[in-house]
Amino acid sequence: MEVFFTQLTNGLAVGGIYALIALGYTMVYGVLKLINFAHGDLFTIGAYLGLSLLTSLALTDHVGAAAGIVILAVMVMGLVGVIGILLDRAAYKPLRTSPRLSAVVSALGASIVFSNTVMLVYGPNPRVYPQGILPTQVFEVFGLSVPVMRFVILAASVILMIGLYVFIQRTKIGTAIRAAAIDQDAARLMGINVDRVIMLVFFIGPALGGAAGVMVGLYYGQIKFTMGWIYGLKAFTAAILGGIGNIPGAMVGGLLLGVIESLGAAYISMAWKDAIAFFVLILILIARPTGLLGERVAEKV
């Protein structure tokens, strides 16, 4: 029971992070039908930018831990969002009408460029986040101890997800995004500036990924320039699990994958932890390619 509970809360915390990254994949896929392979590396960039800003500005010393983290997250989200827009301009926009493989290869190239730029700037060794910013207390429920940090991480990702959901469902711009995802040409005829929508999607998705990067830095305390692709792949699995192109699906998929992985690591094998996500990915693509919440009947997969 103890182990189960620990792994469950850990899985939910990690799952929230997967879900945030997965949202970036799913939003871009929804509008452009493109797997943005460079998304995982935008997440890495977020983690490293967060580290730089955290150590150089010392925000948490001036305004306190909570406000400092919020300001930091907003700054990182803005910066990574802008990088996302630049990525689209440089690597994807010229390929809008090209065959699918061209855009996929270009995305892969962009991913290599990002991860190697991070390596050249910050060095190939793992970097350490300053410790003791998030509360380290452990809190007791029914005799089971849970680090408060896990709740903070989960709460932060849930708040961001709810914010995004409300934005997509309740605002005019959100409606435009949904319309562009369903039918770009029809949306254009209705007076929606689809290019603007794509730009916005390439801002929001990477911004959420960047926030996830900061969260990983704070949660695990250590970041590496290669971590982007494994997180990216798992987040993509989460997006598929929930049904790609489906925003609530990415959230559910992320949390579910986090829990499956963490329970699998505890009860099956720690050494096979990374493989579990890939087995889930393969199984879901074979058995139910539209994902759990995939009511959108996508094109033939």
Place this chain on the structure above:
Amino acid sequence: MKPDADNIRKGAYAAVAVLWILAPLYLDKYWTDVLNNVAIYAALGLSLNIILGYGGMFHMGHAAFFAIGAYTTAIVNTAWGVPVLWLMPFAGIAAGVFAVAVARPIIHLRGDYLLIVTIGMVEIVRIALVNNVFGITGGANGIFGISSPSIFGRQINGVVAPGHYFYLLTVFLGATIILFSLLEHSRFGRALKFTCSDEVAATGSGINAAGYKLAAFVIGAVWAGMTGTLYAAKIGFISPESFSFWESVIMFMIVILGGSGSIPGVLLGAILIIGLPELFQGLQQYRLLIFGIVLVVMMIFRPQGILPPAPRKYPVDKLEKQEVSL
């Protein structure tokens, strides 16, 4: 005869072939070994080209088949002392059997989904190797002491005499080129390319699209497995590091940059991606960064690769003769 484009191209290929064959005479050991690596990756690129170039399947897990071939060789050779060259067909069969098992359920997946699944596959294989699956892969340390190939009782050691190993690899690569160009122009190759360009029309013409795609996957896997034997025997040591996702990316880039579906293109790709960086040792750490930029720029300005396949020719004079003979 006027030197038209076709003859110039043939002349250039012949010149490159002669330069290649004479290479150990004018290159030192280090550079010969670089060419050995080029040859191994060229063979891998050509085997991936069957799947990716002719079959149009975005397969980014080719390192898995390469790994299975290399590990089959290493395990059997170190355990029972079977000569490595004898193991080549078995390495190929092992990789082929694995390919059938893996590809059958995923072969119908569309483009980018297949890409993701094959990435998952290669990672699972690597994790399995690191975790010392069945207790035979040696875990993260890999397997040492694989013996060198011997032909007519003569040892060909890839470390001591890279020049000798070079000719072994050149014979293998030459056989690969000849076989695969025959395959390309055979009924099989035509059907596969037709399936790739329009699966519905191909099925409508009576082509078993799924069957051909699976066959392409298996042929590519068998060849990558056999190349794995030569890789394992070259330095006598293999570890999971050599079969990571990045190896698959490198093979993928060789095919895409050189020219998907074109044998000369893939060979050029192998030279550029494996050989060229050796000339710029000082820029070693920028290597991948430059590759990434090149990939993006190529996709924007020349998505078909540097040497795309030449369009098939139907010479009018020969056609008329045929009609007369009818």
